[in-house]
Amino acid sequence: MPASSLLPRPTEAHATAGHFTLGPRTCLRIGEGAEPAARLLRTLLAPATGLPLHPADDATVTLTLDRTLTDLGDEGYGLTVAPQAVLLRAAQPTGLLRGVQTIRQLLPPPALAASPQRGVRWSLPCVEITDVPRHRWRGAMLDVARHFQPVSYLRRYVDLLALHKINVFHLHLTDDQGWRMPVAAYPKLTEVGGLRARPDGAPHGGAYTRSELAGLVAYAAERGITVLPEIEMPGHVRAALAAYPHLGNRPDRALDVWTRWGVCDTVLGVHEEVFDFCRTVLEEVMDVFPSPYVHIGGDECPVTEWEESPQARACAREAGLSGPAALHGWFLGRVGAFLVRNGRRPVGWAETGTELPDGFTVLAWRDPAHARAAAARGHDVVNAHHRATYFDYPLSDGPQEPPGQPGAVVGLRDVHAHDPVPAGADPDTAARVLGAQAQLWTEYAATPARLEYLTYPRLCALADRTWSGPTSWTDFRSRLDRHTARLDALEVSRHP
Template sequence: MKQTAAAKRTVLGVLAALVLAGCGEAPKPATEPAAAALSVIPAPRDVEIGAGEFVITGRTRLEFGAGVEGEQLGGYLVDLVRRTHGVALKSGGGAGNASNVNVIRFELRDGADALGTEGYVLASSPTRILVSARDSRGVFYGAVTLWQLMRKSDSGIVVPEGLIEDWPRFGWRGLLLDSARHYQPPEFIRKFIDVMALHKLNVLHWHLTDDQAWRLEIKKYPRLTEVGAWRVPAGAAPAADIDPATGKPRLYGGFYSQQDVKDIVAYAKSRNITIVPEIDMPGHASAAIAAYPQLAVIDKPSSQVPADWGIYPNLFNVEESTFQFFQDVLDEVVALFPSEYIHIGGDEAVKDQWKASPRVQARMRELGAKDEHELQSYFVRRMEKFLSGKGRRLIGWDEILEGGLAPNATVMSWRGVEGAVAAASTGHDAVLSPQPTLYFDNRPVAAPSLPGRARVVTVEDVYAFDPAPAALNEEQRKHILGVQANIFTEHIRTLDRVESMTFPRAAALAEVAWSPVKDWAGFSARLPAQLDRYKALNVRYAEPPPPRPLDPFRRNSHELSLCSDKIALSLEDDAPVSGDRAVFLVDIMEPCWLFKDADLSNVTSLVAAVGQVPFNFQIGDAVKAIPLRAPATPAGELEVRIDDCKGERIAVLPLAPAVGNHAVTALPPAQLEAREGKHDLCFMFTQKSIDPTWVIDSIALQTTTAATE
């Protein structure tokens, strides 16, 4: 029987009284609820604060009641406190000392059932702290909250006296980490798991396969990683980086052995995180097809793993042998990952190859599918039935709704919240993960050095997300399992950037997922303490660049305005192969920039620094809409027009000096005639083809004053 909020509160109040009574103390009068006064993220559900403090010293001892894994939990908390506060707690033992003073105790209590499987009670007095929960997950989260409560004072490291009663709003509080586009080593995955746990996030959706790589070792199909885990990155610079051992361009990649996975899964379990693997089907298939061409629809697929981003037309075929392949793969997947859910992708499966294939069309007739959407539904249903037979549940992106949803499938809604609404309305479970707000490949701040999608999705944008769609009634909302943010890494090449794109936005996500509290001002007040924790633990996070006035005579590409916003990206250069690379703001559908309000009164010349990036984007027929302006020379030119992009051409800078340089090149100055007042300058390239894409790095206007100096 479910309890009302009032009844639950009564049970918890009784439990808290028992906790304090068990300490041999009477509870002290508490203030009004004061969650905002504590620097805890996510905000606890119920908080009462007293006037006293518990002081942590080197003599503070950790105790563990029956059933609590004291060695694991104690080691975890001792390490956290040492790294962040420099205090070495004493860990071990179950029985209290004679005085019960300066002790932190963790217990499992039957009376904590009202808290659910992840809730906890934390009761602190000046002499003793007790964390109680129904199970080990709740005890763990109580320990995390305890760590966050610790702060420096004149007395040392202290924890405020008080009572916290807390449990999560949603059971699925996740992050997707894309290891297919860029491989992250196991030690980084473990660090990422550690930081997730400190936010009470509990699901790591691990994106292991895609067009650009297959990262998971499958023993029955070794070529999936022997071939599928490696590619030559796009661009002239990687193509020229010859491996002396092979005489061919150097391969980039990596994969996770099954032992790696077992170790990571066990590590995640110790942090109360479930890893949900994703094995993409029937689309995002290119890497697997490069390894095993018999999986393809077309007769002669590429034997090379591709390096373009976007949506490839390659799909798996629908032969019985292909279904057997996936059953064999999933046999090994479920043996490695004990998670209830297995993610099968299902997104962005362009059906052109299926439509054009006589054999696929024949299979459709054999299977009784009226169209390609029903064929994908058949594909998903086959996999759902297989996974159900293994005691697992299938989850996929919201495209699996098309053509009919498998009976026990769960939907992850990324194209807005509509997929979740459709699923929940028909009695299916769903997870909310909508773009752009919960897509962390959108930049968190407008930093010129940070690659990603050009759109800025701030911490506040994430915090404002409402995970309770208005289109659902109260009963239907019970099918919303939770929320998840996705770190797709096409443009997030380095480990530092993965962290910077994730944090602190993941802190906002964590509060949305855990807490019923919705208070942006309170969250903002608590966030600086979280950033200090990141610093102590060497976690990179995004910060807005310091404000600076716009230079009237020099601007980098991020300070220029784009002429359009069709597919606007903050793109990293492909060169140099090692070391720092330039980052350019560009709309790949229309590479065109505006230097607005340029004062040309004393300008004598213009210097443009330019780069060239590979056009490695699979965008289908949209590529035909990219304008190509006829060049006057073989290498092409940068044209400068005044007032607007159809205005008078006032300068032409030949690109020949930059053709042989894979990185940024400063072109020879172009002379300009001085003109009165301020004008907009438009910059566009001429070229014969879209690859490479020429880009602006910076524009500098030289004046008579500068020349005199």
């Protein structure tokens, strides 16, 4: 396909005359450090094309690292396609991985298919590309706590993210309605917390093994994607308290895994055994997920149970706090400090932009002003404004839309117009905005087909905005119309 169809749009792309055609004799010249990119290129192209792409010193396709190309940063790349040769260069290995995805998009759409495609000429249009992302955090969150998805589907989700140069896969592993990550010291978290009753009485549940999660992390890393784990606390913990009631504020109370949506009023207690639990869980999380960031939730935490608990009130007094409500920041501060001591950066959802402790990276979802306020306080910020990034919201308000998360419609144009840097931010504040990410909460999305219908093409718009910066609506729509053929080749669902 022509370079004018690339999505996200490259920083610079100049078409030249001719094509380069890959065939059974096409080989790869693999520079030092370029082996992961060569392996990925083979892996991605083999199912449809059958091309072996063997290594050879006199090959016509060259993948190489050039550390002097510092202007390309960690993820940028340069790609030259000429009639007789292809050259992919980058300063860092991740840049080569991004370039591989561009090569995939330049090929005819059947190259993305999962089965052999006959009678296709595997040609690349001649082009000169220099490409560097605008924002360093380009994320997508998938909630597997409300509706569990098998790890095989998570790998497909990663593949689709990688095609669009998304670099953070935020995995929402725990909530009131389910706990999906095994913790050796607390087996009931998945045995009890991983299973709930559906409204019709049928069970719903599932949990990943440690091996499955580690394998997913490796799979994503091979595609240049970091898996960001999220373990919710101190609210959104009903599933954990169903497994271990003594971690709550009423240890004599038996709880089920929550079967409703919304915000549950059960929260963790503030006694030392709770912090032992949090540390143990997070130690296991850090063992499995090498991500420099660990998300610990933090939002929608009712304080009613703390206000009613003599133990929590006493804890607030001993800590010199103004009252039980202040235990929220105190709790997150303690857990965040533990992560920092272990070389990780705590991440949390922001209700106002000013309530999370120092050192937290903030996902601001309620209002763009909260992103600006958090950055002004010195937080690094990811703009996750719900009116532009919540893909569980309907795409339109038409009657063809199935029931979904109540709230504002998030149309394709809303996502495309979403600037990660909030209006009114001064240069210092803007510099703290890392980027943006999409959210797909799954109260009303249980199947892979539904997930993909909600995600695409809206994620295409977010990917374009966070990688390319502002593009005209007409330009984006023109490229998206051509890109749809790629989504069709990948069998991405267009129907709810």
